[in-house]
Amino acid sequence: AQSVTQLGSHVSVSEGALVLLRCNYSSSVPPYLFWYVQYPNQGLQLLLKYTSAATLVKGINGFEAEFKKSETSFHLTKPSAHMSDAAEYFCAVSDNNAGNMLTFGGGTRLMVKP
Amino acid sequence: EPEVTQTPSHQVTQMGQEVILRCVPISNHLYFYWYRQILGQKVEFLVSFYNNEISEKSEIFDDQFSVERPDGSNFTLKIRSTKLEDSAMYFCASRLRQGAYEQYFGPGTRLTVT
Numbered sequence: 001a002q003s004v005t006q007l008g009s010h011v012s013v014s015e016g017a018l019v020l021l022r023c024n025y026s027s028s029v030p031p032y033l034f035w036y037v038q039y040p041n042q043g044l045q046l047l048l049k050y051t052s053a054a055t056l057v058k059g060i061n062g063f064e065a066e067f068k069k070s071e072t073s074f075h076l077t078k079p080s081a082h083m084s085d086a087a088e089y090f091c092a093v094s095d096n097n098a099g100n101m102l103t104f105g106g107g108t109r110l111m112v113k114p
Numbered sequence: 115e116p117e118v119t120q121t122p123s124h125q126v127t128q129m130g131q132e133v134i135l136r137c138v139p140i141s142n143h144l145y146f147y148w149y150r151q152i153l154g155q156k157v158e159f160l161v162s163f164y165n166n167e168i169s170e171k172s173e174i175f176d177d178q179f180s181v182e183r184p185d186g187s188n189f190t191l192k193i194r195s196t197k198l199e200d201s202a203m204y205f206c207a208s209r210l211r212q213g214a215y216e217q218y219f220g221p222g223t224r225l226t227v228t
Binding site for chain 2: 032034036042043044045046049051090092094100101102103104105106107
């Protein structure tokens with residue numbers, strides 16, 4: 001069975017500061033990992049994905065994430081936060097069978113202070 | 115850019131009533147999913163659908179739930195007799211093909227059961 005843990009349900013940063021959102025996963029098979037962002041009253045938008053190619057993955061809006069197998073982590077970073085980054089961020093892991101269902105973490109709400 | 119659409123955006127129904135939530139996946143996608151998010155909780159997998167049949171379902175997806183692809187574009191989730199605990203945001207997602215692991219989500223339908 002797979003699981004995802006996101007440390008910190010709320011993270012607050014100042015505009016221009018580094019964003020670091022933590023994600024640890026548990027999977028019995030090599031995982032496929034994803035970060036999604038949810039803006040208020042909107043659906044889930046794919047930020048980036050790891051599917052066994054390069055371990056450092058770049059996504060949209062300046063975000064990137066690094067897959068670290070030894071730490072079972074897939075933390076999301078952005079060098080400089082912008083006010084428009086305020087949203088909820090979800091880490092998810094996919095199983096590799098035919099269904100490829102996603103298992104989500106609990107989400108981290110990012111707040112950006114001016 | 116193609117996107118997943120869902121209707122209605124908000125549905126209010128009385129306990130015991132049947133509801134049908136509708137989704138139009140991205141047109142050339144082959145895999146379809148329903149997830150739900152109860153307020154304040156994780157996004158949870160309900161069911162995956164491929165080649166006109168269910169490929170995987172969760173424990174949540176009991177006999178009260180059913181899915182259908184009635185034509186070439188729509189994908190529906192039916193709840194036969196709604197309960198108060200079915201109140202949640204329901205997300206539809208689609209995926210292009212085997213080997214493409216990312217899922218694209220619709221904006222969601224907020225279901226309120228009174």
